[in-house]
Amino acid sequence: MLGPVTTNVVLEPAAGRPELLAVPTAKALAEHAAVLPLDLIQVGAIDPDLADTAAFCAEYGVGLDESANCVIVAAKRAGEVTYAACMVLATTRADVNGLARRHLGARKISFAPMDEAVTLTGMEYGGITPVGLPADWPILIDEAVAAAPRVVVGSGIRGSKLWLPGSALTLLPNAVVLPGLGNVPG
Secondary structure (H helix, E strand, C coil), X not given: CCCCCCCCCCCEEHHHCHHHCCHHHHHHHHHCXXXXXXXXXXXXXXXXXXXXXXXXXXXXXXXXXXXXEEEEEEEEECCEEEEEEEEEECCCEECHHHHHHHHHCCCEEEECCHHHHHHHHCCCCCCCCCCCCCCCCCEEECHHHHHCCCEEEECCCCCEEEEEXXXXXXXXCCEEECCCCEECCC
16 A cells, blocks of 8 residues: 655546546556556646656655656667666666666667657657657666655656556566666765
């Protein structure tokens, strides 16, 4: 059982509010209904101008340690590009150049350019979520995100957020938990 929600956002079952989700996100919830705990995945409408993590958390009473960021990276090796998502708590930074690069077997890795990330995911920048990413993309999840009883992530659009158990993210295709992926900035 999840603890009480500590936000001033009205939450509803995400599966019942497809208009608050990007098309790929709604499609993924439907396609993975057999494995995802849909009764625990909620969505809440927010001001799209406040979708960025710091502004969202300040306005809606969500702790940075309850918010998980989805960082899209482009890993390159021998002329091939692999895209992946890195999921880390907002209190940390993804170890993109170390752990993520090694895990993906890349010689070079960088944050995916905004226009590429938006085009390839079918989601809005600032709302990209691991729920509904292209099926062949690895989803690298820091252990703190996976262990969280509830995290807030994007919904694929800037006008809403998803609330779900961190463990639900580990049930997505190509998801892998990478201890140490999220580093505390020093």
